[in-house]
Amino acid sequence: MTHSIPTLLLDTDIGPDCDDAGAVAVLHALADLGLAHIAAAVCCTPDAAGAAALDAICAYYGRPNIPIGTNLPTASHLKPGWQKYNLYLAAHFPNRFQAQPAPDAVRVFRQALATAPDAGVDLVSIGWFTNIANLMRSPPDDISPLGGAALMEQKLRRIVSMAGCFDASRGAYNVGCPGEGIFDTERGEFNIISDLPAAQYVVQNWVGELLFCPFEAGAGILTGQGLTNAQSPVYQAYARYTEGDMRRSSWDLVTVYFAVCGERSHLPGRAQLFATSPPGQISLDAQGRSRFLPKPGGRQRYITNTAADAEIAAVLEGLLCRGDA
Numbered sequence: 418m419t420h421s422i423p424t425l426l427l428d429t430d431i432g433p434d435c436d437d438a439g440a441v442a443v444l445h446a447l448a449d450l451g452l453a454h455i456a457a458a459v460c461c462t463p464d465a466a467g468a469a470a471l472d473a474i475c476a477y478y479g480r481p482n483i484p485i486g487t488n489l490p491t492a493s494h495l496k497p498g499w500q501k502y503n504l505y506l507a508a509h510f511p512n513r514f515q516a517q518p519a520p521d522a523v524r525v526f527r528q529a530l531a532t533a534p535d536a537g538v539d540l541v542s543i544g545w546f547t548n549i550a551n552l553m554r555s556p557p558d559d560i561s562p563l564g565g566a567a568l569m570e571q572k573l574r575r576i577v578s579m580a581g582c583f584d585a586s587r588g589a590y591n592v593g594c595p596g597e598g599i600f601d602t603e604r605g606e607f608n609i610i611s612d613l614p615a616a617q618y619v620v621q622n623w624v625g626e627l628l629f630c631p632f633e634a635g636a637g638i639l640t641g642q643g644l645t646n647a648q649s650p651v652y653q654a655y656a657r658y659t660e661g662d663m664r665r666s667s668w669d670l671v672t673v674y675f676a677v678c679g680e681r682s683h684l685p686g687r688a689q690l691f692a693t694s695p696p697g698q699i700s701l702d703a704q705g706r707s708r709f710l711p712k713p714g715g716r717q718r719y720i721t722n723t724a725a726d727a728e729i730a731a732v733l734e735g736l737l738c739r740g741d742a
């Protein structure tokens with residue numbers, strides 16, 4: 418069977434949680450296996466260390482020239498605990514942004530889209546929606562005569578996003594900073610509430626396919642304990658974030674894996690790991706809590722797990738540690 422390899426744009430909030438670093442490692446492992454192509458990657462936080470850490474991981478896995486951008490840094494919006502590893506990675510691993518800032522994420526994405534074939538790119542989002550909303554609103558420029566929404570409609574096949582929660586019994590708040598509620602049913606999921614207006618704008622206005630990999634899909638899948646090489650930036654991310662425990666939920670790993678491989682494992686035998694909801698419509702309330710309404714012809718869906726957490730964890734762990742020799 419032949420099928421086209423997905424070309425991906427990655428948008429990450431690398432810093433507040435180590436699963437972003439893990440997801441970047443998984444993405445490179447899938448690219449090394451010939452299953453994906455990484456066209457560009459951007460950071461959605463206003464933290465200059467984010468793009469630097471992202472670039473450092475890409476360089477470590479042998480791709481030092483991937484176009485990388487960032488939400489333009491500002492002094493606000495950073496919380497204690499959000500730099501447990503990205504400052505270290507930025508300072509200790511080679512990257513292009515130690516002496517100069519990364520370019521604007523919207524320009525990096527516009528450039529990648531403008532040069533892509535029509536319907537040739539998937540956008541994978543494992544952070545909040547700031548960059549995507551800004552991209553949708555971006556005006557025509559020297560890169561493309563199309564505004565952002567039209568450019569995305571022409572070039573994007575779909576958006577796959579770690580976001581939301583559709584299992585009310587699980588709660589919906591995936592931040593991992595000590596002292597903050599892990600299972601807070603009164604708040605929306607972290608990637609949504611971190612920039613709720615942006616999330617609402619994307620959910621309400623993106624006309625193409627939108628697929629959520631929700632909180633409950635990754636929460637129980639623990640990965641990271643197989644990382645052993647202290648020379649690896651991803652090992653350092655997990656060691657520093659988990660303070661040596663080396664286990665973390667796999668929200669972002671699940672999302673990049675699903676974006677590349679879909680419902681079935683890439684391994685021989687191709688076990689089904691995930692299922693996709695019927696088409697419908699996602700809505701976000703004023704607190705950022707997500708709801709799903711099935712609707713024929715809808716272009717929004719979410720995934721659920723069909724395999725045991727341990728089985729999915731084993732698949733992801735193998736990829737996470739593949740380049741950690």
Ligand SMILES: [Ca+2]
Pocket residue numbers: 429430431434436437543544669
């Ligand atoms: Ca993330």
